[in-house]
Amino acid sequence: xxxxxxxxxxxxxxxxxxxxxxxxxxxxxxxxxxxxxxxxxxxxxxxxxxxxxxxxxxxxxxxxxxxxxxxxxxxxxxxxxxxxxxxxxxxxxxxxxxxxxxxxxxxxxxxxxxxxxxxxxxxxxxxxxxxxxxxxxxxxxxxxxxxxxxxxxxxxxxxxxxxxxxxxxxxxxxxxxxxxxxxxxxxxxxxxxxxxxxxxxxxxxxxxxxxxxxxxxxxxxxxxxxxxxxxxxxxxxxxxxxxxxxxxxxxxxxxxxxxxxxxxxxxxxxxxxxxxxxxxxxxxxxxxxxxxxxxxxxxxxxxxxxxxx
Amino acid sequence: xxxxxxxxxxxxxxxxxxxxxxxxxxxxxxxxxxxxxxxxxxxxxxxxxxxxxxxxxxxxxxxxxxxxxxxxxxxxxxxxxxxxxxxxxxxxxxxxxxxxxxxxxxxxxxxxxxxxxxxxxxxxxxxxxxxxxxxxxxxxxxxxxxxxxxxxxxxxxxxxxxxxxxxxxxxxxxxxxxxxxxxxxxxxxxxxxxxxxxxxxxxxxxxxxxxxxxxxxxxxxxxxxxxxxxxxxxxxxxxxxxxxxxxxxxxxxxxxxxxxxxxxxxxxxxxxxxxxxxxxxxxxxxxxxxxxxxxxxxxxxxxxxxxxxxxxxxxxxxxxxxxxxxxxxxxxxxxxxxxxxxxxxxxxxxxxxxxxx
Numbered sequence: 193x194x195x196x197x198x199x200x201x202x203x204x205x206x207x208x209x210x211x212x213x214x215x216x217x218x219x220x221x222x223x224x225x226x227x228x229x230x231x232x233x234x235x236x237x238x239x240x241x242x243x244x245x246x247x248x249x250x251x252x253x254x255x256x257x258x259x260x261x262x263x264x265x266x267x268x269x270x271x272x273x274x275x276x277x278x279x280x281x282x283x284x285x286x287x288x289x290x291x292x293x294x295x296x297x298x299x300x301x302x303x304x305x306x307x308x309x310x311x312x313x314x315x316x317x318x319x320x321x322x323x324x325x326x327x328x329x330x331x332x333x334x335x336x337x338x339x340x341x342x343x344x345x346x347x348x349x350x351x352x353x354x355x356x357x358x359x360x361x362x363x364x365x366x367x368x369x370x371x372x373x374x375x376x377x378x379x380x381x382x383x384x385x386x387x388x389x390x391x392x393x394x395x396x397x398x399x400x401x402x403x404x405x406x407x408x409x410x411x412x413x414x415x416x417x418x419x420x421x422x423x424x425x426x427x428x429x430x431x432x433x434x435x436x437x438x439x440x441x442x443x444x445x446x447x448x449x450x451x452x453x454x455x456x457x458x459x460x461x462x463x464x465x466x467x468x469x470x471x472x473x474x475x476x477x478x479x480x481x482x483x484x485x486x487x488x489x490x491x492x493x494x495x496x497x498x499x500x501x
Numbered sequence: 502x503x504x505x506x507x508x509x510x511x512x513x514x515x516x517x518x519x520x521x522x523x524x525x526x527x528x529x530x531x532x533x534x535x536x537x538x539x540x541x542x543x544x545x546x547x548x549x550x551x552x553x554x555x556x557x558x559x560x561x562x563x564x565x566x567x568x569x570x571x572x573x574x575x576x577x578x579x580x581x582x583x584x585x586x587x588x589x590x591x592x593x594x595x596x597x598x599x600x601x602x603x604x605x606x607x608x609x610x611x612x613x614x615x616x617x618x619x620x621x622x623x624x625x626x627x628x629x630x631x632x633x634x635x636x637x638x639x640x641x642x643x644x645x646x647x648x649x650x651x652x653x654x655x656x657x658x659x660x661x662x663x664x665x666x667x668x669x670x671x672x673x674x675x676x677x678x679x680x681x682x683x684x685x686x687x688x689x690x691x692x693x694x695x696x697x698x699x700x701x702x703x704x705x706x707x708x709x710x711x712x713x714x715x716x717x718x719x720x721x722x723x724x725x726x727x728x729x730x731x732x733x734x735x736x737x738x739x740x741x742x743x744x745x746x747x748x749x750x751x752x753x754x755x756x757x758x759x760x761x762x763x764x765x766x767x768x769x770x771x772x773x774x775x776x777x778x779x780x781x782x783x784x785x786x787x788x789x790x791x792x793x794x795x796x797x798x799x800x801x802x803x804x805x806x807x808x809x810x811x812x813x814x815x816x817x818x819x820x821x822x823x824x825x826x827x828x829x830x831x832x833x834x835x836x837x838x839x840x841x842x843x844x845x846x847x848x849x850x851x852x853x854x855x856x857x858x
Contacts (some may be wrong), residue, residue, distance in 0.1 A: 204607060204683075225639070229636055229639040229640050230640075230643070232632075232636035232639075233636055233637070233640055233643055233646075233647050235636075236633050236636060236637070236647055236650065236651065236710075237646065237647055237650040237708075239703070240650040240651055240653050240654050240703075240707055241650055241653060243654075243662075243665055243666065243669060243703060244653055244654075244657065244665070246668070246669060246675060247661075247665045247668075251546060258668075259668070259671055259673055259674060261673075261675045261678045285841060290510045303541075303638045304541040304542050304545060305542065307538045307539075307541065307542075308538060308539045308541065308542035308543075310538060311534070311535040311536075311538035311539050312539070315530070315531050315532070315534060315535035315538070316531075316532075316535075317532035317535040317536065318532060320535075323539060323543070326543075327542075327545070327546070327784075329811070330546050330550050332760050332810055332811065332814055333550065333554065333807050333810065333811075334764040334765065334783075334784060334803060334806050334807055334810060335764070335784075336761075336767075336783075336784045336787045336788055336791075336806065337553070337554055337557050337800075337803040337804065337806070337807050338550070338553045338554070338557065338785070338801045339788060339799065339803070340557055340560045340561075340787075340791045340796040340797075340799045340800040340803065341553050341556035341557050341559075341560050341800070342553055343791055343796065344560070345556075350580070350588055351580070356711055367549050368549055368553070370545055370549050371546065371550040374542060374545060374546060375546070378542060380600065403531075403534070428656060430562065431658065432525070432646060432658035432659060432660075433768070434658070434659065434660045434767045434771075435766050435767070435784070435788065439788070439791070439792070441826070450658050450660045450661070453661060453664065454664070454771055464769075465668075466668045466671075469664050469668075470664075470665065470668065473657075473658075473661040475662060476661055477656065477657050477658065480656040480657075480658075481653065481656055483656075484649070484652045484653075484655075484656045485649050485652075486653055488648055488649050489648075490646070491652065492648060492652075492711055492715075495708075495711060495712070496711065496712055496715035496750075
């Protein structure tokens with residue numbers, strides 16, 4: 193561009209012509225392409241948002257109009273949200289349970305995942321490919337495989353009568369939950385650690401750090417964004433977990449939010465209380481959406497780096 | 502591209518046998534450290550996944566004693582060893598149900614449901630996802646908004662999205678209002694299958710789009726310029742350049758989606774409900790059996806599903822060459838030459854065009 197402009201100046205063109213040349217009109221095809229790409233982007237956003245919009249709208253109706261098909265609630269009401277947190281549904285407790293389960297899972301997974309991923313990203317040792325395959329296989333297996341033996345074990349039925357009764361305990365969901373959280377974390381973190389140049393640690397060690405100190409003082413602070421991303425991805429995965437919680441948490445006081453929503457019943461017991469369910473769905477989703485919107489760049493980087501789930 | 506691959510590794514060639522420990526104190530001769538660091542992860546995986554899978558296999562060879570013990574008069578408890586009976590039972594057709602594929606054993610019904618839902622969903626998701634990625638790659642402005650929007654379906658818990666679609670697909674719901682028909686989507690009919698497909702595609706096509714977009718962004722613009730110089734049409738560019746170059750990213754995304762869809766549980770369970778044979782997946786079936794304390798058959802079905810998933814993953818890696826593990830040890834190519842040298846675009850395009858012939 194600059195070269196062309198310079199040549200143009202030499203030929204003493206009028207300033208109007210220079211201005212015109214500096215902002216060349218795009219050919220028609222290209223302009224159509226631009227318009228089409230905007231239309232396409234609009235379609236994508238509508239595709240992604242519209243069902244969610246329907247959930248929000250349905251949650252803002254009067255509880256009696258749960259199945260209304262009006263596109264704007266009239267009259268708008270937050271009664272459904274009051275209903276969600278009514279004593280009958282005990283939803284506040286479920287949210288706390290979800291925070292406890294997802295939070296503990298995330299912390300444990302990071303604690304072990306960080307050091308494991310560091311070893312996989314940096315150290316060379318025999319059997320690494322085997323370990324990678326093992327972790328990969330672990331993220332592949334269906335959770336339902338765990339259910340038959342764990343149900344027996346946690347309810348201390350024979351032959352597991354020696355095992356403590358774990359139904360309706362947090363650990364009954366947290367521990368099996370590690371089996372999908374840990375591979376996810378190790379995978380994503382390994383990708384992040386690999387992006388950091390190895391010269392960083394080498395420089396630190398030249399300066400007299402041990403590998404451990406180099407890791408703690410140099411690598412970990414630099415990898416903090418990656419760790420945060422991994423934490424969010426694992427937390428969301430664990431927050432959304434349903435099968436384990438449905439199986440092992442039957443007590444209303446121990447249910448996680450996802451299970452509680454699936455078990456909402458109407459006041460009469462026969463109709464599905466769609467309004468309340470949608471309101472609860474919004475309550476469960478909104479914290480995740482805020483996190484996703486704030487950290488969207490990082491999350492996309494994490495998802496593409498790990499390429500998992 | 503050629504220059505990038507031809508670039509020598511950043512490791513000095515002298516780093517050969519015997520002198521490793523002198524060259525790189527961090528990463529050589531530290532196998533023991535690696536295993537120490539990996540030990541917690543491996544132990545946890547062994548405890549929370551390995552042992553239960555073995556126990557599940559053991560369980561699949563047993564059945565719960567039913568009926569009354571004749572000697573004591575008490576309800577018999579415990580397990581009895583039945584060998585492969587739980588596995589062979591799927592061939593006897595002892596539990597026939599009527600689903601989308603006619604009347605057959607409940608296991609095979611669930612197997613076919615799982616397979617067909619997976620095939621249809623993954624094809625739709627891939628097509629829509631790639632289309633989304635192509636649109637996003639073309640975008641000049643507003644990519645942030647689209648990316649935020651695209652993460653919405655991903656972030657919504659599956660069970661919440663299942664209930665959301667349940668409301669949309671209600672017989673007097675908004676879907677029927679829009680298409681102006683009275684379809685009983687949720688009534689365990691043929692339409693239920695499509696309700697599941699639509700809901701799953703909505704949630705996960707954007708995910709494929711994201712991963713594909715990441716792949717698209719690694720394709721240098723010069724390649725397209727060169728193709729244009731050679732007179733390639735848009736379609737030829739897509740088939741000859743875009744698809745082959747996003748293939749690694751796309752295949753991995755499709756593999757993970759396939760494995761996930763094969764294990765589908767939340768969506769049919771939350772949306773249509775358990776025990777609906779038109780959409781009962783293997784996970785739902787196994788869960789139902791376990792919930793009704795038929796642990797032996799439940800474990801057998803779960804194990805079969807596990808083997809099925811492994812088989813599909815294996816085929817993906819073998820046939821489509823999915824690079825799941827990646828290059829485990831070789832350091833990533835550090836930089837592309839083009840990033841550093843202010844090479845004139847015309848020259849590069851010519852080079853590329855020349856190289857393409």
